[in-house]
Amino acid sequence: MACDNNDLCPPHNYGRLQWIADQLGSRYGVSLSKESVRRWASGEGSPRPDKGKLLAELLKVDESWLLLGVQPEGDRKTVGATQNAAVNLLSGILLARDITVALPDEDDPLKDCVNLYAVIGGRQLRxxxxFGQPSAGGAxxxxxxxxxxxxxIxxxxxxxxxxxxxxxLLPSAISKYGNKRGGYIEMSGEVSEYSVAVKDVKCPRIRSVKAML
Structure with a gap:
């Protein structure tokens, strides 16, 4: 999954293992054989902690998730009550303003990222x-x-x-400062009445439904 979610990593059976070995060598000076990488990928062996850290950095994923199969605490919460609450709250706000919303179908190719479909200002939005989980100085x-x-949202x-x-939550902030954690991207920011500040990118507060456009 870590390789599948990396935009630069080649597909399986199209040079993926050699790419990883080459990248670790050129970026970090780590000498590895293709067979060593194959053993890691198949679960027959695990990289030493120092190499595992570099591999996680290369693939832009969480080190503990990659090496131990441990998902970040937030991943479990996201599929639980807080995530459902966020979706229900947004749905309720839109319905209260006479905006029709719809859930994605089971065969929708975007069902893993779309919570709701809505038509606002004549445009269909995905x-x-x-949910913003409390974090040091923000969410x-x-x-x-x-x-x-x-x-x-x-x-x-x-x-x-x-x-x-x-x-x-602006795409520019996510692409620049989001960190891949398994099947999700994690991003933190300082919350104020006006915005969520993700370093130098300010994600504005939505004060009207049309601000979602």
Whole structure:
């Protein structure tokens, strides 16, 4: 999966193992045989921690997930109550404004990244809602790898009074600062009333439905 989600890694049976060996050699000076890489990929062996760290960096995935099969804590939460709450909240807001929403069908090729379809301002939008999990100084979001196919909406609680703000998590912020963690991209930012600041990219708060366009 780590190789499948990497944009630069060749497909299986099209030079993938040799590419990994070559990249580790040219980037990090690590001498590896194609057979060693094959053993890693097939699960017959595991890289030493130092090489595993470099492999995770090369593939842009979480090191513990790659080496141990341990998914980040956030991955489990995303498919649980908080993710459902984010989708339900966004759906409820749109329905309250007489906007028709629809869930993706089981055979929809984008069902892994689209939570909702909605027609706003005469345009059909593909929406993905993600809950902002509290993190040091802000919030952490888990975003689908296919983020460029959807409008990503961050749902962030504002306090203990049951209110939330919505933010448009911009593709420029995700592509520049998001980190792949297994089947998701993880991104953190500082939350304010006006935006989620992901370093130098400010993802604006959504104050009207048309701001999703």
């Amino acid at each position: 929406l993905h809602a993600t 952490k979001f888990l975003i689908p790898v296919q983020f460029e196919n959807v409008t990503v 961050g749902v962030v609680p504002t306090g203990d009074d049951g209110t939330f703000n919505l933010y448009h």
